[in-house]
Amino acid sequence: MIRLAVLDMAGTTVRDDGVVEGAFVAALEAMGVARGTPRMDASLAYVRETMGASKITVFRHLFDDDGRAAEANQRFEAAFAAAIARGDVEPLPGAEAALAELRGAGVRVCLTTGFSADTQRRLIAGLGWAERVDLALAPGPGVRGRPYPDLILQAVMRLEIDALSEVAVAGDTANDLLAGSRAGARVVAGVLTGAHDRAALEAAPHTHILGSIAELPAVLRSIS
Numbered sequence: 001m002i003r004l005a006v007l008d009m010a011g012t013t014v015r016d017d018g019v020v021e022g023a024f025v026a027a028l029e030a031m032g033v034a035r036g037t038p039r040m041d042a043s044l045a046y047v048r049e050t051m052g053a054s055k056i057t058v059f060r061h062l063f064d065d066d067g068r069a070a071e072a073n074q075r076f077e078a079a080f081a082a083a084i085a086r087g088d089v090e091p092l093p094g095a096e097a098a099l100a101e102l103r104g105a106g107v108r109v110c111l112t113t114g115f116s117a118d119t120q121r122r123l124i125a126g127l128g129w130a131e132r133v134d135l136a137l138a139p140g141p142g143v144r145g146r147p148y149p150d151l152i153l154q155a156v157m158r159l160e161i162d163a164l165s166e167v168a169v170a171g172d173t174a175n176d177l178l179a180g181s182r183a184g185a186r187v188v189a190g191v192l193t194g195a196h197d198r199a200a201l202e203a204a205p206h207t208h209i210l211g212s213i214a215e216l217p218a219v220l221r222s223i224s
Contacts, residue, residue, distance in 0.1 A: 011194020054145025094214025
């Protein structure tokens, strides 16, 4: 049976409504990239294409300079933290019920993100989810973000899961699905509540496409 669900946050369990892209715009503007310019348009196109990836990795591509990339990432994190403080992020419909149902069925839950660990902690605290999940992981030294499988494999080790056939992964981007597939998870589910549409998710390796995370517990029951 499935013993671990590794779930993305923004766009999968947490409503985005443009908050993440807005934080990217704020960071880019602070770095001197003006709205309406070809560079801003190209930058946002890349941001949308790579949603789900580690944010510092995205900024390293956009600026090709570690110092400026780090500054841009700090500005992004500050803009997103301000959105959390304003209450601009909230659970997606059915997300909290899904978390409760999964854990009630004996499935451990790990939340993963492309944000920094500090921002992830703020987000979880703002949602009041500290007691609703078993583990939360973010990219960091020695742990690459999506589309690499590192976060999933870290969750397997930290939560002492015996086999990758006991793992389900769910996310709203192609990078989430690539990470799940590369990790060898039994279930790799795309959800249609976030950054990437059905066509983009179906083009990535997957086992299921779900309307929302609320459908995941039933999927896991059907294969357990």
